Amino acid sequence: MWFYEKKLQYPANVRRCDLAMAKFLFAQYGGPDSELSAAVRYLTQRYTMPIPQAKALLTDIGTEEMAHWEIIGTLIYKLTEDATPEQLREAGLGDHFAQHDKALYPHDAAGVPWTAAYIQATGDPITDLHENLAAEQKARTTYEHLISLTDDDGVIATLSFLREREVVHFQRFGEALMQVQEHYQHKHIFC
């Protein structure tokens, strides 16, 4: 089970209302390589992991991704907080406003709704861990794109933190992959 902790993992400040940036940030809120995809992917795959290290890692990284999803949601909330419908329309968020007002509905930067088709869980731990290595790199790249789209130092600080987490997760998934591979090698020798 989970308990909510009433705090963000990392501070999220914005200097001003920036609707264009809010629109771009939806990439990491409800896009293919978003924090939501990451959380659901890892928390789904963990059941079929063969060793304790991998079960623990997928549980804990999956949980951290939910905290990152909350951080992205906070940035979008703050960037759009003071916007009028007309301003949202001018920024390309008129479609969003028509269907969701300022609600944090999970879709990507172009308004395409989140779908489980963004993730995979094959039941093959080696395949799934490879998917996760790729997912962390794709998310890192997306953060670099997002950072280059803003000059708001508050937003940049938070996105830089999230980018660094992708690098650490990639490292840990690589270690888990090696341990799972070793696990299978020993199994084949001794069984």
Place this chain on the structure above:
Amino acid sequence: MHDYRSMVELLKEIQALEFGVYELALFLDTHPGDRRALEDHNRLVSRLNQLRKAFEDRYGPLRLDSESPYPYRYINDPWPWEIQY
């Protein structure tokens, strides 16, 4: 207002400590036999528990399984997305 800034500063300290705990926990998931990392983890957890207790005594529960004074204080604003950090 002064109290709000103190609340945010304490919250940031908790965020920093909890980050250290989380980072070490992920490391320990794949290195459960690393004694030094485990000692660092346990030391930070102990400090984190103290700070969390100090925060909750002053500003209210961070979790629904924390004790609360009457009336139930967990629900109070600001929620995490409303805070000016």
